[in-house]
Amino acid sequence: MENFQYQDNQLCAEEVPLTQIAEQFGTPCFVYSKAGLVQQYSAYSQALSGCEHLVCYAVKANSNLAVLSVLARLGCGFDIVSGGELARVIAAGGDPTKVIFSGVGKTLNEMDAALDAGIHCFNIESAQELQQLNQLAMDRNQRASISIRVNPDVDAGTHPYISTGLKENKFGISMQDARELYRQSADMEGLEIIGVDCHIGSQLTSTAPFLAALERTLMLIDDLAADGIAIRHLDIGGGLGVIYRDENPPEPEELISQVRATLGDRPLKLILEPGRSICANAGILLTRVINIKANGGKNFAIVDAAMNDIIRPALYQAWMDVVPVESENSVEARTYDVVGPICESGDFIARDRDLAIATGDLLAVRSAGAYCFAMSSNYNTRNRAAELLVDGGEIHLARRRESFQDQIALETPLP
Ligand SMILES: *Cc1c(COP(=O)(O)O)cnc(C)c1O
Numbered sequence: 001m002e003n004f005q006y007q008d009n010q011l012c013a014e015e016v017p018l019t020q021i022a023e024q025f026g027t028p029c030f031v032y033s034k035a036g037l038v039q040q041y042s043a044y045s046q047a048l049s050g051c052e053h054l055v056c057y058a059v060k061a062n063s064n065l066a067v068l069s070v071l072a073r074l075g076c077g078f079d080i081v082s083g084g085e086l087a088r089v090i091a092a093g094g095d096p097t098k099v100i101f102s103g104v105g106k107t108l109n110e111m112d113a114a115l116d117a118g119i120h121c122f123n124i125e126s127a128q129e130l131q132q133l134n135q136l137a138m139d140r141n142q143r144a145s146i147s148i149r150v151n152p153d154v155d156a157g158t159h160p161y162i163s164t165g166l167k168e169n170k171f172g173i174s175m176q177d178a179r180e181l182y183r184q185s186a187d188m189e190g191l192e193i194i195g196v197d198c199h200i201g202s203q204l205t206s207t208a209p210f211l212a213a214l215e216r217t218l219m220l221i222d223d224l225a226a227d228g229i230a231i232r233h234l235d236i237g238g239g240l241g242v243i244y245r246d247e248n249p250p251e252p253e254e255l256i257s258q259v260r261a262t263l264g265d266r267p268l269k270l271i272l273e274p275g276r277s278i279c280a281n282a283g284i285l286l287t288r289v290i291n292i293k294a295n296g297g298k299n300f301a302i303v304d305a306a307m308n309d310i311i312r313p314a315l316y317q318a319w320m321d322v323v324p325v326e327s328e329n330s331v332e333a334r335t336y337d338v339v340g341p342i343c344e345s346g347d348f349i350a351r352d353r354d355l356a357i358a359t360g361d362l363l364a365v366r367s368a369g370a371y372c373f374a375m376s377s378n379y380n381t382r383n384r385a386a387e388l389l390v391d392g393g394e395i396h397l398a399r400r401r402e403s404f405q406d407q408i409a410l411e412t413p414l415p
Pocket of ligand 1: 058060061079102103199201202203237238239240273274275276277
């Protein structure tokens with residue numbers, strides 16, 4: 001979070017005051033810090049030094065081309081879950097041979113495009129998908145590199161919507177079924193087994209579930225070795241949590257050193273798929289107070305950002321920090337619900353916050369670099385916010401604000 005700090009009572013993104021960004025580009029807008037992205041990626045790559053590895057940033061967390069290009073230039077790989085994300089990685093200058101394709105529902109067209117691009121590995125999530133990819137690769141006279149995503153039946157202890165490693169979830173393949181499926185894949189001419197993959201959920205705040213999943217996965221790898229199937233890489237997924245409020249998640253360094261200790265002397269390449277922990281705290285959402293009103297004994301600060309821009313509070317009951325951009329203020333502090341203009345009571349950004357604010361003030365929603373813009377919509381015919389990437393004292397317009405014309409460009413009224 002040190003990339004968004006107060007200087008002379010003004011909240012800044014690196015060296016740029018957010019008031020300047022609001023004047024130049026309007027609100028609401030997302031502001032990302034390039035240094036924040038670089039720091040987080042480097043935390044992973046440094047912890048992995050001396051160990052064969054690939055960090056594959058999970059594109060879905062924030063798929064803006066500017067963000068992807070920063071990471072691509074650092075040598076980062078990418079974890080994708082759709083053909084669209086593959087196209088984004090390529091458009092941003094990412095290396096397709098460092099791409100991992102995850103997800104429970106890859107279409108034949110998407111798999112075909114991924115084979116065209118020469119991606120590193122497909123993470124297989126079902127027996128049927130395995131058959132489909134095998135057939136496709138054979139038709140193309142090639143071998144597709146695969147790993148099977150195992151479901152270790154571990155409780156990640158996170159919000160149910162972002163928990164993916166329990167046996168009743170739709171993700172992955174059980175340990176027993178995985179061993180059998182690996183044996184079958186070994187005989188399939190269109191496939192080459194290269195890894196085992198596991199991703200148990202998001203916003204994990206301790207290493208314990210990672211290590212529990214890892215131990216089960218290593219047992220499978222040892223069993224496979226006994227079956228004559230050599231596994232070259234172990235992909236432990238993403239999911240490392242971040243600080244939104246008072247969480248105490250491990251640093252990448254702590255997680256990775258424990259993982260490396262658990263691996264022992266197995267000669268495995270390590271793959272990670274971090275999303276949130278790379279970009280969440282490298283971004284904020286900048287919004288302006290439109291109106292202040294009191295209703296039924298409650299104070300509401302109505303701002304120009306809404307659930308279409310930032311759905312995490314409504315979708316996951318997520319707590320996001322809201323701070324004034326100008327910290328010196330003569331106004332009296334009150335307890336506010338910070339809400340958007342959308343016609344839903346679920347349209348809130350924060351509840352019961354003590355803020356000294358007035359109409360026209362700027363607020364920053366912290367930790368908004370992951371799963372915010374990426375989940376935004378045009379609900380209520382609201383134009384999607386602009387996105388800026390700050391590098392030192394420079395501002396790069398990473399995505400211009402949408403216009404009404406952009407929104408209706410694909411629609412046609414009945415003649
Ligand atoms: C979402 C996802 C990730 C990234 O999770 P984070 O919590 O953002 O680190 C990694 N791998 C897979 C398969 C995912 O679905």
